[in-house]
Amino acid sequence: MTPMATQKEIARRAGVSVSVVSAVLNGTTHTRMSDETRARIEAAIAEVGYVPNDAARALRRQQAGTIAVVVEKLENPAYKELFHGIYEAAEARGWAVVLGDTVWMRSGSHFLARLLGRGSIDAILLRHDGLIDEEALAHLRARPTPVVLLERQSDPQDPWVAVDDSAAARLATEHLIEFGHTDIAFVGGTAGQPSTARYEGYVAAMNDARLSPREHLFTGFGAESGVRGLTELRSGDVLPTAVVVANVMSAVGLLAAAADAGIDVPRRLSVVGIHDVEIADVVRPSLTTVRLPMRALGVRAVEELSALLSGAPMEPGVIADPPPQVIARSSTAPAPAELTSRSDEL
Amino acid sequence: MTPMATQKEIARRAGVSVSVVSAVLNGTTHTRMSDETRARIEAAIAEVGYVPNDAARALRRQQAGTIAVVVEKLENPAYKELFHGIYEAAEARGWAVVLGDTVWMRSGSHFLARLLGRGSIDAILLRHDGLIDEEALAHLRARPTPVVLLERQSDPQDPWVAVDDSAAARLATEHLIEFGHTDIAFVGGTAGQPSTARYEGYVAAMNDARLSPREHLFTGFGAESGVRGLTELRSGDVLPTAVVVANVMSAVGLLAAAADAGIDVPRRLSVVGIHDVEIADVVRPSLTTVRLPMRALGVRAVEELSALLSGAPMEPGVIADPPPQVIARSSTAPAPAELTSRSDEL
DNA sequence: CTGAAAGCGCTTACAG
DNA sequence: CTGAAAGCGCTTACAG
Secondary structure, eight states: OOOOOOHHHHHHHHHHHHHHHHHHHHOOOOOOOHHHHHHHHHHHHHHHTOOOOOOHHHHTTTTOOOOEEEETTTTOOOOOHHHHHHHHHHTTTTHHHHHOOOOOOOOOOHHHHHSSEEEEEEEEEEOOSOOOOOHHHHHHSSSSEEESSOOSSSSSSSSSOOHHHHHHHHHHHHHHHHHHOOOOOEEEEEESHHHHHHHHHHHHHHHHHOOOOOOOEBBBHHHHHHHHHHHHHHHHSOOOOOOEEEEEEHHHHHHHHHHHTTTTTTTOOOEEEEEHHHHHHHHHSSSSEEEHHHHHHHHHHHHHHHHHHHHOOOOEEEESSSOOEEEOOOOHHHHHHHHHHHHOOO | OOOTTOOHHHHHHHHHHHHHHHHHHHOOSSOOOOHHHHHHHHHHHHTTTTOOOOOHHHHHEEEEEEEEESSOTTTTTTTTHHHHHHHHHHTTTOOOOEEEEEEGGGTTOHHHHHHSSBSSSSEEEEEEEEEEEEHHHHHHHSSSOEEEEOOOOTTSSSSSSEEOHHHHHHHHHHHHHHHHHHOOEEEBBSSTTHHHHHHHHHHHHHHTTTTOOEEEEEEBHHHHHHHHHHHHHHSSSSSSSEEESHHHHHHHHHHHHHHHHTTTTTTOOEEESOOOOOOHSSSSSSSSEEEHHHHHHHHHHHHHHHHHTTTTTOEEEESSSSOEEEOOOOTOOOOHHHHHEEEEEE
């Protein structure tokens, strides 16, 4: 096995020109050749253990066959299904997928350079919750590399696809309302998509039920955010009987904080998290969540990218099918009777 | 801004040859030139918004400046720090990092092709727990692309670095022994690294304390594995008073199963998980863990890769500094007195 | 049915 | 101080 064999070497061994070697490798041109020639070439290919040079191929074809997926907080378990969907759809189209975290995209990083440069990445799928710096975003927009955003954009200068965050929060809220809750809070996220869309869904559900929505408590992401969320709720006049948490890890953090504070979930406080992930099923009490079609989001995103690359951009939009779905577990229950009637007490 | 400007276009605008353009871009050759020329070229570069073509560069330089990191179960929270360490060390050496999951590496995938091919990936960091198929591994080994394994190898034909899994499990076990436990089980993982190393550490600690180790319960990974682990433990004659779990998510799953079964953690059963991740602090009872230097592992792995690429391979080995460390939380407590003396009861 | 040649965009000896 | 040229490994019209 010759480590670095090229088509030239194969051509030499098989006594043909590189054109023919390339032809048997790609099957695009020179399709007609004698079986004997083809066999000789295939033997030589196997003999040297040929692997193509992707850089040369990318340069010549003017496309790398690779797309990048960049998300904020790679460790977010909600991305598991998203990645799977993206991977499957990309493979089906002949693309390799590479992943990265938005924190790697800081100005001047080699990672960013690879995204901005041409030749090694054909397109980018980007999901962020507002923590990415504007400079990096501006860099991206200034490049010809297509970028599809995995979140709703009010100003659709960038193509985007998104799950229905608003509907998800609406469902979560309605689930609580059906349980008789009237004082429901909304906690978590930052000012920006997708948190804002979720808050809007919550407000809509509250308004529909003629209930007063509370202010959006921007506590950020992660378990710590849930802990802070409960602290803020307890520092108010009245502790609500239920809370919608913008993010599943925050919801788990809020659950822990409630346990530590001796607040009984779900009897005194019901909790719903957005995004159904494994951990929701594993904490105690188990967490009621809203399942969002993250896998379908990944598939749609790749389709959008594909359309974009072929010059036929699709309508940006929200994934309607499958719709978000409440997964009821043990963290939600009917509102405590004594509180819904009088609405006081800590 | 001309979307696809090349050095040729810049040279034309500045009235120089591409050699000089390349020189100001890279600063390697043609270092002496008139300030006026340099200024004119820099102006042209800014004017067209030049970005290099990475494929052309990679082809010419015969290196891509990108390393791939492939792990099993991307969603494992223990990787968060590992990725961070790898990223920092790689950036410092001028490499971009791309991530992928081992399940993407199945034969014939475009992702695998990109790893196997030359030109776009200079080297690979690979971590797996035995779930990767041998065929993919054989493919990798047959290529000249350097691979560093992020786990201990008994047969060091591949370079490797690893955290001290054995010491971690030993510490976990000793922590329980200090609490007076004598009947301690070991649950989780598969037959293979790093689970085996952890089991060995457990056995060593038990032997040192003249206690009888139990059999390794191979239940796999993830929360489900912990649930199965508890089921198996309960189906035995005697439920141990403590358990070391090979994997932190499995430990959380075991905690949930214990709660559901009405087994009091930590008063009836103490639980320790390997790997300190955020979730350990957020479940209730919070989970005692052993913290492993995953960030240092990432840094060392990149150093090893760097040495390998420069033809001076380092000694493979275990990261001794910082050493593993027990993070005591609420899932471990002194052994129940009535059980350590009589050792029966369910 | 097969080969010679151009060219993707870059870097780097080499010549002047 | 600057330019012309070769060549990295591939694909693809084009010619025969």
